[in-house]
Amino acid sequence: MKSKLIVLLLSTFFTAFGQEKNSQKSEKHSSAIVEKGLIKVSVMYPYAEGKTFDMAYYETKHMPMVAGYLGENLVKYTIEKGVASGMPNTPLPFMAIGTFYVKSLSDYQAAIAPNRDTIRKDFANYTNITPIILVSEVIK
Template identity: 75%
Template structure:
């Protein structure tokens, strides 16, 4: 069962199209997560697919994610936006319509930045989705 879950997760993550947004740092950074980014905190905001649920990717990409990124300030390293295409298992429904990911240096700074803005972030949901997101906070290990 555990192997099946790991395989399903691996297949799922390879079925997403990723749009990366590097944050300004004085020089261009067009790269994937590397060993120098080990230890970063990764905040994944996942929007599950369900019949009748909607998601406006244009609004999410141009309005919502930049708004949240602005709240995070210098703690934010970069963020990515992924659009779900299919399940990693044939003939299974799409598990997630979209995933937004923030890479930050400090979890406590992330929490401190989000706390006073939580209501504004949640109030903006109606502008792009009718889905309640699932949030996972993790640490980049490789």
């Protein structure tokens, strides 16, 4: 009976300890994504009839290329594929959104400026859409 109690207590301890460690890892990972003060560069591709977007190329070629230009300033980047609008029976607002989270706006601009023509020329490889770019600061 005593040994069963010890096994039960140890099992409970290790289970709780493991969950706490996993929770801490998860919190650490998610806070890095939305850290206050980061600069968020959203590149949005509006939906319109006749417009095309090659998500495979964007994911495997274009975004990694641009991310490479950003170097240590880049914290993370994300790629989103539009699937629906917020209201039923209304057109999809964006076909895709690529987002870069960077530490410094001036470092971002300095990295992009000499590569702007290369980045723009690559658009033809995956889309016929002119993107809308929003630069913002993460507040929370």
